[in-house]
Amino acid sequence: MRIDDYVIYYKGLNDTHQFGTGFAVHKSLLSTVKEFNPISERVCTIKLNTKPMNIFIINIHAPTENKDETDKDEFFEEVTTIYDEAPGNTIKIIVGDCIAKLGKEPAFRPTIGMHSAHEISNNNGQRLINFATSRKMTISSTTFPHKDIHKYTWKSPDGRTVNQIDHVLIDTRFRSSIADVRSYRGADCDTDHFIVVSRFRLKLKKNYSTGKTTAKFNLENLKSDEGREKYIQAVGKE
Numbered sequence: 001m002r003i004d005d006y007v008i009y010y011k012g013l014n015d016t017h018q019f020g021t022g023f024a025v026h027k028s029l030l031s032t033v034k035e036f037n038p039i040s041e042r043v044c045t046i047k048l049n050t051k052p053m054n055i056f057i058i059n060i061h062a063p064t065e066n067k068d069e070t071d072k073d074e075f076f077e078e079v080t081t082i083y084d085e086a087p088g089n090t091i092k093i094i095v096g097d098c099i100a101k102l103g104k105e106p107a108f109r110p111t112i113g114m115h116s117a118h119e120i121s122n123n124n125g126q127r128l129i130n131f132a133t134s135r136k137m138t139i140s141s142t143t144f145p146h147k148d149i150h151k152y153t154w155k156s157p158d159g160r161t162v163n164q165i166d167h168v169l170i171d172t173r174f175r176s177s178i179a180d181v182r183s184y185r186g187a188d189c190d191t192d193h194f195i196v197v198s199r200f201r202l203k204l205k206k207n208y209s210t211g212k213t214t215a216k217f218n219l220e221n222l223k224s225d226e227g228r229e230k231y232i233q234a235v236g237k238e
Helices: 027-032 069-085 123-134 172-177 225-236
Strands: 006-012 020-026 033-038 043-048 054-061 090-097 137-139 166-171 178-184 195-200 203-208 211-216
Touching (some): 006 043, 054 069, 123 166, 166 172, 166 178
Antiparallel strands (some): 033 043, 090 166, 178 195
16 A cells, blocks of 8 residues: 555555564665565565665564464574575565573674674574574664664663563675664654564665666654654554
8 A cells, every 4th residue: 555655565464463564665676676575464575676686684573482382483493494595686674572681692693693682692682693693694673873762673661661672683695784773763653563674775676667776765754753653654544
């Protein structure tokens, strides 16, 4: 569906909105979308036509920390299968609500960075690290120095607890393509998460019948309160 300047690609339980993953793609980038695959309420993927390589993004919504271990095993098995079946000539990125607290344990480097908001990884965090390590990915959301307020991605309903549980992962050989990851507050929407913005150094191929031109990810608009609010309202209306 289209909302303002964005087209929403979404998969979820429409009756409860308890789960769901999706992408909001700006109209200027629609020609770069090769395929959207709504796999389940917890996982969806999108392929973008980019150069020098295409981009394959997996959007995930992980089980909570207190879920049964079997549920967590099945979830990461699904994500692993999706990752492994992606074309080899693509830049693979994973984003989403991982519900994973990542620490600063030296044993987990260089999969994680030194700038997590937490000291010790929880169970979900260790699972995410194990997955990233096994697939030679870097968890970029822990590699950039920011104030803690710009690391936290979730706040409890009573406002007393904040965590960094939403993350961005990328194939390690392309980790330099991510210039920054941080959270922003102030968006006026019904959510307990803060928006997480990643800056990419990538070019997109934009196809026309008369030829080809290049376009870039324009994430600068998300730095303003108006831009962030417009983006999250577009996603929240689905």
